[in-house]
Amino acid sequence: MAKCTIRYWAAAKEAAGTAEERVEAQTLGEALDAASLLHPDDRFQRVLGASSLLVNERPVGRRPHREVPVEDGTVIEVLPPFAGG
Template sequence: MGRGKIRYWAAAKDAAGVAEEPFDAANLHDLMTKVTLNRDELARVVARSSFLVNGDPVGKRPHESVALPDGATVEVLPPFAGG
């Protein structure tokens, strides 16, 4: 199980109520399940978001297949308007 930090940006930060928090999870699916538990607005934002793990885009890979090593930084990037 990896330990690291999750960073929230824009609407995800607002929904989470914090800019970042520590995590303990084996993969991205487990992490998203944990952080959205009893946080309905965050769950809605996360469902539309993209993710970076240590700066690398997750893309369309199944979240169960995205392992989180110790020291990982996961960034939650909701859709942004403009460019």
């Protein structure tokens, strides 16, 4: 298992109650599952589901999360939709 850092921004940070945390996983999907276990409340789940994701500064887009590999030192960023203009 790889040790990854998940960074939360804006509403994701607020819902998680932290700016970042470390999880162990082999794929992005496993990392998000680990985060969901740490934050099982509905609000976190809603924010996570609506967020864009970056893995090592690269957008994940519509790729299946279970097909995106992670390795030691991978940084996952959770970017919820931003309002304003």
